[in-house]
Amino acid sequence: MIDSARAVSIGLIVTELVINAVKHAFPTPRADAAVGVRYQVSGEDWRLTVSDNGIGKSTEVSKLGGGLGTAIVAALVRQLDAQVTMESPDGGGLKVSIEHTTFHPKALATA
Numbered sequence: 001m002i003d004s005a006r007a008v009s010i011g012l013i014v015t016e017l018v019i020n021a022v023k024h025a026f027p028t029p030r031a032d033a034a035v036g037v038r039y040q041v042s043g044e045d046w047r048l049t050v051s052d053n054g055i056g057k058s059t060e061v062s063k064l065g066g067g068l069g070t071a072i073v074a075a076l077v078r079q080l081d082a083q084v085t086m087e088s089p090d091g092g093g094l095k096v097s098i099e100h101t102t103f104h105p106k107a108l109a110t111a
């Protein structure tokens with residue numbers, strides 16, 4: 001169970017990231033193309049992962065800063081008090097993780 005405000009934000013993020021995978025990850029159609037969406041919860045902590053096995057996102061493209069979608073996802077992630085990480089392993093594909101964790105090492109260090 002999650003509150004409606006968080007559900008709306010997470011829904012918008014999933015929509016943008018799945019559309020990205022469909023638009024960008026598979027320039028040539030492939031029979032084994034796959035897009036995965038996973039939502040994990042542990043107490044107050046949660047993690048949303050959207051992954052694909054497509055061409056991946058090069059660091060050159062990442063340096064360009066991205067389009068409106070990237071900006072919207074960044075704003076929603078900030079609103080959710082979460083962090084986004086992107087991985088494009090050598091084998092291809094892109095995995096975007098959005099994580100909200102109540103574990104703050106810095107806060108513990110200064111306590």
Ligand SMILES: Nc1ncnc2c1ncn2[C@@H]1O[C@H](COP(=O)(O)OP(=O)(O)OP(=O)(O)O)[C@@H](O)[C@H]1O
Pocket residue numbers: 020021022023024025052054055056057061065066067068069070071094
């Ligand atoms: N799943 C993906 N696989 C490969 N490249 C990707 C993927 N997602 C994003 N990209 C690359 O990152 C760029 C920036 O993505 P972003 O969502 O910010 O913009 P966009 O999808 O091109 O436009 P918009 O989201 O504003 O409609 C894309 O143009 C594309 O080159």
Ligand SMILES: [Mg+2]
Pocket residue numbers: 016019020067069070
């Ligand atoms: Mg996009």
